[in-house]
Amino acid sequence: TSGIGADKVALSVTASDVRLGMQASALTQAVLDHLHYSVGRLPSVASPHDYYRALALAIRDRMEYRWINTTQTYFDLNRKVACYLSAEFLMGPHLGNNLVNLHIEQEARNALATLGHDLDDILACEKEPGLGNGGLGRLAACYLDSLATLQCPAVGYGIRYEFGIFEQEIRDGWQTEITDKWLRRGNPWEIAKPDTFYYVNWGGHTEHYQDEVGCQRVRWIPDRMVKGVAYDTPIQGYGVNTCNTLRLWSAEAVESFDFQAFNVGDYYQAVNEKLVSETVTKVLYPNDEPASGKRLRLAQQYFFVTCSLQDMLHLLELAHAPVETFAERFAVQLNDTHPSIGVAELMRLLVDERRFDWDAAWAITVASFGYTNHTLLPEALETWPLPMFAELLPRHLEIIYEINRRFLDEVRTRFPDDEARVARMSLIGEEGDKRVRMAHLATVGSHAINGVAALHTELLQASILKDFHELWPERFSNKTNGVTPRRFLALSNPGLRELLDHTLGQQWLTEPGLLRKLDAHADKDAFQHDWYAIKLGNKQRLSSYIHAQTGIEIDPGWLFDIQVKRIHEYKRQHLNILHIVTMYRRLKENPALVLPPRAFIFGGKAAPGYFMAKRIIKLINAVAETINADPDVNTRMKVAFIPNFNVQNAHLIYPAADLSEQISTAGKEASGTGNMKFMLNGALTIGTLDGANVEIREEVGADNFFLFGLSAAEVESVKRTGYRPHDYVAGNDELRAVLELIGAGHFSQGDAEVFRPLVDNLTHDDPFLVLADYAAYIACQEQVNSAWQDVPNWTRMSILNTARSGKFSSDRAITEYCEDIWNIRPVTVKA
Numbered sequence: 007t008s009g010i011g012a013d014k015v016a017l018s019v020t021a022s023d024v025r026l027g028m029q030a031s032a033l034t035q036a037v038l039d040h041l042h043y044s045v046g047r048l049p050s051v052a053s054p055h056d057y058y059r060a061l062a063l064a065i066r067d068r069m070e071y072r073w074i075n076t077t078q079t080y081f082d083l084n085r086k087v088a089c090y091l092s093a094e095f096l097m098g099p100h101l102g103n104n105l106v107n108l109h110i111e112q113e114a115r116n117a118l119a120t121l122g123h124d125l126d127d128i129l130a131c132e133k134e135p136g137l138g139n140g141g142l143g144r145l146a147a148c149y150l151d152s153l154a155t156l157q158c159p160a161v162g163y164g165i166r167y168e169f170g171i172f173e174q175e176i177r178d179g180w181q182t183e184i185t186d187k188w189l190r191r192g193n194p195w196e197i198a199k200p201d202t203f204y205y206v207n208w209g210g211h212t213e214h215y216q217d218e219v220g221c222q223r224v225r226w227i228p229d230r231m232v233k234g235v236a237y238d239t240p241i242q243g244y245g246v247n248t249c250n251t252l253r254l255w256s257a258e259a260v261e262s263f264d265f266q267a268f269n270v271g272d273y274y275q276a277v278n279e280k281l282v283s284e285t286v287t288k289v290l291y292p293n294d295e296p297a298s299g300k301r302l303r304l305a306q307q308y309f310f311v312t313c314s315l316q317d318m319l320h321l322l323e324l325a326h327a328p329v330e331t332f333a334e335r336f337a338v339q340l341n342d343t344h345p346s347i348g349v350a351e352l353m354r355l356l357v358d359e360r361r362f363d364w365d366a367a368w369a370i371t372v373a374s375f376g377y378t379n380h381t382l383l384p385e386a387l388e389t390w391p392l393p394m395f396a397e398l399l400p401r402h403l404e405i406i407y408e409i410n411r412r413f414l415d416e417v418r419t420r421f422p423d424d425e426a427r428v429a430r431m432s433l434i435g436e437e438g439d440k441r442v443r444m445a446h447l448a449t450v451g452s453h454a455i456n457g458v459a460a461l462h463t464e465l466l467q468a469s470i471l472k473d474f475h476e477l478w479p480e481r482f483s484n485k486t487n488g489v490t491p492r493r494f495l496a497l498s499n500p501g502l503r504e505l506l507d508h509t510l511g512q513q514w515l516t517e518p519g520l521l522r523k524l525d526a527h528a529d530k531d532a533f534q535h536d537w538y539a540i541k542l543g544n545k546q547r548l549s550s551y552i553h554a555q556t557g558i559e560i561d562p563g564w565l566f567d568i569q570v571k572r573i574h575e576y577k578r579q580h581l582n583i584l585h586i587v588t589m590y591r592r593l594k595e596n597p598a599l600v601l602p603p604r605a606f607i608f609g610g611k612a613a614p615g616y617f618m619a620k621r622i623i624k625l626i627n628a629v630a631e632t633i634n635a636d637p638d639v640n641t642r643m644k645v646a647f648i649p650n651f652n653v654q655n656a657h658l659i660y661p662a663a664d665l666s667e668q669i670s671t672a673g674k675e676a677s678g679t680g681n682m683k684f685m686l687n688g689a690l691t692i693g694t695l696d697g698a699n700v701e702i703r704e705e706v707g708a709d710n711f712f713l714f715g716l717s718a719a720e721v722e723s724v725k726r727t728g729y730r731p732h733d734y735v736a737g738n739d740e741l742r743a744v745l746e747l748i749g750a751g752h753f754s755q756g757d758a759e760v761f762r763p764l765v766d767n768l769t770h771d772d773p774f775l776v777l778a779d780y781a782a783y784i785a786c787q788e789q790v791n792s793a794w795q796d797v798p799n800w801t802r803m804s805i806l807n808t809a810r811s812g813k814f815s816s817d818r819a820i821t822e823y824c825e826d827i828w829n830i831r832p833v834t835v836k837a
């Protein structure tokens with residue numbers, strides 16, 4: 007220690023410190039210490055949740071040194087940092103994942119056993135941070151895991167919603183929404199940073215003036231202000247010292263802003279100001295695809311984006327780096343258009359507040375931003391009415407006009423005399439009421455634009471961003487999504503993990519290409535036997551969970567056919583139901599029919615205001631109730647709807663699947679990521695040529711994938727030539743009978759009203775071509791039945807699915823982002 011100041015010696019902590027020991031004995035002591043000093047409970051009266059908090063804090067301590075060291079290393083080396091801006095981070099439970107990534111699962115299990123507790127019971131106490139709707143938010147979480155594991159300098163920036171995605175309860179078959187109070191018992195993973203905050207302005211007006219050197223400048227005089235305070239969560243990489251940061255912003259009232267009200271004695275007005283300020287980060291909007299169009303949503307977006315950009319500028323300042331180097335220090339990725347106001351905000355910060363000239367600011371902005379698109383559905387594309395935008399962000403609207411003026415000049419130069427093109431490409435849409443088109447703002451403000459699967463990127467370039475692709479083809483690329491094998495295999499499927507470790511060595515977790523070595527074992531009896539036993543165990547585990555949640559009993563020996571995802575017409579849960587009702591009718595009409603027994607399992611939330619989606623949930627539960635109670639059929643089929651699908655119960659669901667339902671209308675699902683989680687866990691897919699299904703089939707081979715349905719091109723041509731769903735009803739007796747059974751109230755105690763809107767919609771409109779794909783789907787399900795009866799061959803195909811899932815690791819996806827878009831290289835963080 008010679009040469010180091012005494013204060014530093016006193017403060018120094020290392021990962022080998024006995025106080026931070028990774029052995030079970032040290033962990034036991036740490037849990038007892040936290041129980042005593044942080045939780046304030048005697049071990050004898052402590053609840054499992056108290057033990058959860060104590061263990062979580064002990065584990066956080068064990069990341070703290072790496073965490074601080076990681077931040078310090080990036081800073082010292084002046085490394086470029088990827089800033090992933092996302093309105094959603096669907097992290098899922100932290101504890102189990104951190105144990106896996108720190109390699110101390112067994113030690114934690116032993117430590118708790120010493121204290122008389124089972125680790126699994128303690129893990130189940132965590133209320134997951136559900137700060138996302140579905141795929142997009144979970145993708146952001148998988149990407150943070152991969153960035154840390156690949157040792158890439160990165161920060162996730164988002165919103166600390168007080169209430170995350172609602173909890174779903176099923177009452178009388180209908181979805182009800184319960185507020186998600188995830189912070190009620192505290193959050194041991196976050197560290198509040200009350201001194202790291204930025205001011206956020208709203209409303210007011212702008213003033214144009216000449217500065218002291220005669221330049222035209224603009225001042226924004228806002229009329230409201232809130233504060234954004236940082237809350238940090240450590241993101242520990244797997245098997246490395248890298249521990250990155252997820253920084254979420256929480257809104258607080260500004261103490262002095264209501265001073266005037268306070269001075270005149272209006273105490274209640276002052277307190278009210280505080281309440282209003284804090285509504286900004288109260289609740290996550292629970293709509294997955296349709297854009298919400300609410301002012302508060304725009305306020306949330308601007309709030310977290312300005313805090314994040316101000317934070318980056320602050321970090322530059324701390325590093326004594328000139329603002330001119332912004333784009334060399336930060337790669338700012340827009341997770342869909344939700345943070346796209348960042349393009350205008352960075353311009354405002356540079357031009358108005360740092361007095362950059364426009365061209366220099368614009369060069370920095372475009373060099374910094376990248377934009378990922380996640381949907382082509384027109385109703386999901388964000389646009390904001392001009393009056394609302396002008397009221398909330400008047401200066402940003404002016405900036406957007408100026409970006410647009412210069413951009414459209416460029417378009418006119420490249421494509422003279424093409425005003426139709428200019429109107430199509432404008433940042434301001436003029437169909438009906440005038441609106442700001444956020445996808446256009448994100449595209450114009452980014453040097454790189456990507457879709458999330460090969461097919462999706464092609465369609466993106468051919469449809470909604472066609473004109474932009476013609477203008478700047480070099481800015482476009484594909485980045486097929488990926489999922490983290492740490493959470494979605496090692497943590498959630500310990501049986502399979504053990505077999506893979508034993509067969510391949512542990513490196514498969516970071517080099518999933520090694521999974522291909524399973525090909526060589528796929529035909530071996532003994533290996534198939536082990537594989538089958540693991541799957542059966544996982545099905546047993548899910549079956550118990552379903553029984554506990556719903557009372558439904560499912561035989562683990564049956565085929566587990568699973569569709570879990572948000573409920574949406576384009577995802578076609580109702581096509582799945584039509585198949586179930588078809589089989590039900592066949593069994594009722596022909597009791598001697600040979601049909602391998604199947605459990606049809608569903609899960610997923612509907613947006614609270616989505617009428618059709620809520621009715622689809624009711625239909626699933628109604629069909630389930632009828633079938634499960636009918637002895638004529640319930641020895642060969644059962645239906646279960648798992649309430650409140652979330653990351654935590656997903657851990658039980660994916661590993662138990664035999665068959666993965668990926669049946670969206672071709673061209674509508676941008677990628678899908680559940681499809682990858684199922685494949686990784688050895689499920690076979692029945693699916694359309696949509697999103698990443700196309701690439702899954704390519705990897706696993708056409709023989710090991712159940713394909714059906716119209717292609718994206720066929721869907722478009724059917725729609726162009728006039729789709730008439732009723733023709734399919736008229737031409738298919740079985741389909742007609744199935745629809746009539748549902749419509750007549752067979753599954754609703756004779757109530758012929760409840761499912762009428764669904765049946766009418768299918769027969770008269772059917773916007774997602776359910777009926778056009780019905781016959782092909784039924785035929786394909788018959789192939790599934792025959793394949794299932796050949797156990798060795800099914801097991802072989804199951805093994806091949808895992809073997810060929812390596813491409814879908816988020817490590818591969820993040821490597822591509824780092825190389826092609828961000829120009830970010832790994833940096834080793836020393837122990």
Ligand code: Z2T
Nearest residue numbers: 140141142294380381675676677678679
């Ligand atoms: C979302 O989860 C997705 C797209 C959205 O478009 C919004 C949300 Cl909340 C605005 C999903 C896609 O539907 C899915 O296909 C994709 O796999 C996922 O994003 C991640 O890219």
